[in-house]
Amino acid sequence: MGMTMTQKILADHAGLESVKAGQLIKAKLDMVLGNDVTTPVAIKEFKAAGFDKVFDKDKVSIVLDHFTPNKDIKSAEHCKMCREFAGDKDVTNFYDVGEMGVEHALLPEKGLVAPGEVIIGADSHTCTYGAVGAFSTGVGSTDMAAGMATGEAWFKVPSALKFNLTGKPAKWISGKDVILHIIGMIGVDGALYKSMEFGGDGLKYLSIDDRLTMANMAIEAGGKNGIFEVDDVTKAYLDERVDREYKIYTADSDAQYDAVYDIDLSALKPTVAFPHLPENTKTIDEVGEVKLDQCVIGSCTNGRLEDLEKAAEIFKGKHVAKNVRAIIIPATQKIYREAMKEGLFDIFMDAGCVISTPTCGPCLGGHMGILAKGERAISTSNRNFVGRMGHPESEVYLASPVVAAASAIKGYICGPDEI
Amino acid sequence: MNAKGKVHKYLDNVDTDVIIPARYLNSSEPSELAAHCMEDIDKDFVNNVEQGDIMVARNNFGCGSSREHAPIAIKASGIGCVIAATFARIFYRNAINIGLPIMECPEAAENINDGDEVEVDFDTGIIKDITTGKEFKAEPFPEFIKEIINKNGLMNSLN
Numbered sequence: 001m002g003m004t005m006t007q008k009i010l011a012d013h014a015g016l017e018s019v020k021a022g023q024l025i026k027a028k029l030d031m032v033l034g035n036d037v038t039t040p041v042a043i044k045e046f047k048a049a050g051f052d053k054v055f056d057k058d059k060v061s062i063v064l065d066h067f068t069p070n071k072d073i074k075s076a077e078h079c080k081m082c083r084e085f086a087g088d089k090d091v092t093n094f095y096d097v098g099e100m101g102v103e104h105a106l107l108p109e110k111g112l113v114a115p116g117e118v119i120i121g122a123d124s125h126t127c128t129y130g131a132v133g134a135f136s137t138g139v140g141s142t143d144m145a146a147g148m149a150t151g152e153a154w155f156k157v158p159s160a161l162k163f164n165l166t167g168k169p170a171k172w173i174s175g176k177d178v179i180l181h182i183i184g185m186i187g188v189d190g191a192l193y194k195s196m197e198f199g200g201d202g203l204k205y206l207s208i209d210d211r212l213t214m215a216n217m218a219i220e221a222g223g224k225n226g227i228f229e230v231d232d233v234t235k236a237y238l239d240e241r242v243d244r245e246y247k248i249y250t251a252d253s254d255a256q257y258d259a260v261y262d263i264d265l266s267a268l269k270p271t272v273a274f275p276h277l278p279e280n281t282k283t284i285d286e287v288g289e290v291k292l293d294q295c296v297i298g299s300c301t302n303g304r305l306e307d308l309e310k311a312a313e314i315f316k317g318k319h320v321a322k323n324v325r326a327i328i329i330p331a332t333q334k335i336y337r338e339a340m341k342e343g344l345f346d347i348f349m350d351a352g353c354v355i356s357t358p359t360c361g362p363c364l365g366g367h368m369g370i371l372a373k374g375e376r377a378i379s380t381s382n383r384n385f386v387g388r389m390g391h392p393e394s395e396v397y398l399a400s401p402v403v404a405a406a407s408a409i410k411g412y413i414c415g416p417d418e419i
Numbered sequence: 420m421n422a423k424g425k426v427h428k429y430l431d432n433v434d435t436d437v438i439i440p441a442r443y444l445n446s447s448e449p450s451e452l453a454a455h456c457m458e459d460i461d462k463d464f465v466n467n468v469e470q471g472d473i474m475v476a477r478n479n480f481g482c483g484s485s486r487e488h489a490p491i492a493i494k495a496s497g498i499g500c501v502i503a504a505t506f507a508r509i510f511y512r513n514a515i516n517i518g519l520p521i522m523e524c525p526e527a528a529e530n531i532n533d534g535d536e537v538e539v540d541f542d543t544g545i546i547k548d549i550t551t552g553k554e555f556k557a558e559p560f561p562e563f564i565k566e567i568i569n570k571n572g573l574m575n576s577l578n
Binding site: 024037038040041044045048049050066067071072074075078121122123124126138139140141142143145146149150154188189192193219222224277364365366383385386387388392 | 432434436437440441442444445446447459460478479482483484485486487488490491505507508509512513516517561563564572573574575577578
């Protein structure tokens, strides 16, 4: 029986000819990632189990991105613990304030993830790297500790859902609309324990930034990983970043899928997820009147250069509505600098937006944009759970950067065509 | 090994943000995390929970963030076992890795009520609702996972 793309990567990393869905395997890891929230717990486990060195100092990444620049004393203590551990273990890929970015924007940008690799990260959005054809998945701190110690992790081989993308998306449709549409269709546990494999003729219309956004949100459908076929778009992106050899995997023609979905990209409309689950989606013509207090454009989902460029197209010459706070968070230092050089900061500031240093910050209700009781935000991030961005009685609406920007200008949720 | 206690029942898609809100993730101390467990959907949980109690929920329990602080908070609050119809996969791994007993059993998740007295036998997978007299059987863990549980967590199983 044929294997899916994910199954072939896992089989190779387990040293097996073939694997099948449901099989438990131990696989070799190409990268183990943690952040300032999850790494401290991993460090405690690592030390308690008596390990004194990491399996490969080049294959561990620690990124201080969640509560940084340190939001309070406790966060500062956590970051200090990570910094000391990284120094002590000589971790090559340690990113502190000044170099850091939001982890899932930073690792692909630095070329630390490549096709065919197996990556675990103590952060649920580690599934992002499937955009470049890697198997990557989120785990907890103990898995991170074990991964750092041994270079291996156990996995149950997932079955898969196949998403066959066709057609050319309309002007303002981005990867965010595609993935929100899919989550709305299959639900927040629609891909539970499974791979989401993306391919088809429509792929060529999706940039790497679109694909990173889509793979990033595979977890919001319960998926173990999201993975894209590797094409010329991927190769062009990697050529500028990755100089080590990598292997491109393709699914067998007789691979088994639990379901195959055909998605016509040309039929999609701007899509918004209403509180309090990413599956509560409505197309822009169905949203009704939803007044806003805040707009956040950033995060590991949509804080990349293309996202900021598109938002700037909407904000140019316009101003955010009275009583709306618009917060722009470039995801990495490189993105920050490029956006600044391109003149996007002038556009944002003229429009009344504030621009933050890279941080996960408000996405998880950490800092830099917390909501009060009863307040509503539109955000380009990935979750709108109860209390996600602040008070348990606040609300988060998820959308693409152009919808978020247009909505900030109008003060209520609307599509870019209204601007 | 057994667990026996009063049931705290929840519904579908209980996410890790409500199990332990991110505003408390500047700590990794189990007791501090337990003090805020479930507070955004059940303010009374921390006052009502007693050592050995059982948490029951429906589909996709523990969805969202990979924060291991979520099963740590539940375990430190005194919960002896979580029963759900399905678990989100990262939560499932984390619970096993830190030694919080969990059981997948859709029938139990459907039929057990809030406040019922329930007894769980981890070896046989038998779940008894003492209040209603109903009995359910959970899917047994694969051997590989049983080994991690028997060694009291992933890190111990590596040595």
